[in-house]
Amino acid sequence: MQQIFIFILKNSYRLLFLLLFSISFIFTIQSHSYQKSKVISSANFFTGGIYERINGIHEYFNLKTQNDELAEENARLKSILFNTQDSIKTLEFDSIKGVKNSDVIVSKVIHNSFSVYENFITINSGSKNGIKPYMGVINDHGIVGIIDNTSKNYATIISILNIESKINAKIKKSNHFGSLIWNGKSTGFVQLIDVPRLASVRKGDTIVTGAQSDIFPENIGIGTIDKIYKDNQTNYYTLDVKLFNDMTNLGHVYIIKSKNRDEILNLEKKSKKDE
Secondary structure, three states: OHHHHHHHHHOHHHHHHHHHHHHHHHHHHHHOHHHHHHHHHHHHHHHHHHHHHHHHHHHHHOHHHHHHHHHHHHHHHHHHHHOOOOOOHHHHHHOOOOOOOEEEEEEEEEEEOOOOOEEEEEEOOOHHHOOOOOOEEEOOOOEEEEEEEEOOOOEEEEEEEEOOOOEEEEEOOOOOEEEEEOOOOOOOEEEEEEEEOOOOOOOOOEEEEOOOOOOOOOOOEEEEEEEEEEOOOOOEEEEEEEEOOOOOOOOEEEEEEEOOHHHHHHHHHHHHHHO
């Protein structure tokens, strides 16, 4: 306590000056609107910066929730698109056919292999969500694979980066079909084989899912032609297709439920029995 009194006595003039200056400063602000507004603006700028940073931290820790909400919204919009009647101009413009009887289920990749010949993906949705084997799986960039097995809460996907995968695909501009496979080499490329030599193909042409698939709707994006190989012993091309998808970095995916698949398969089985 004695030290405080000594400090005040030694600095009495300075303390008196600061006190009088503060009082005059307050009176000036209260009596002059311009100075008052400047002080308030400065205070708001300071506190606003703090609040902005706090909010930024809050948003960072809520990114998972926001991403889940965005994925749900995307799934809802895709479901609306896929269930829209064929007469809608949007579907005609995008050349999407056969999707009005499809539904979309959103899920998230929890495991993804891409470094072996038979790669599988695991998602955190299963039979309780309506997922069944042979449903097509896509994301915002293109196809991902086909549902293989399901449990109550999880499902595995045969990745397009699987040497056992075989999907009907076509050249978008000409509708020439082939089979989409993977040669087990690069994670960024798949191959479209059995493309007729009479087809007009160029580097950069878009490859999409074909109409002969009962798993994927037609015209879902796959990638673009990167290299063209001619087999001199056959009348077919083999095309290297650069994927739209980065198969090493998958997040949310969408499972497409085709309501026509069972009907088509039953009809085909009946036709085979009649032969």
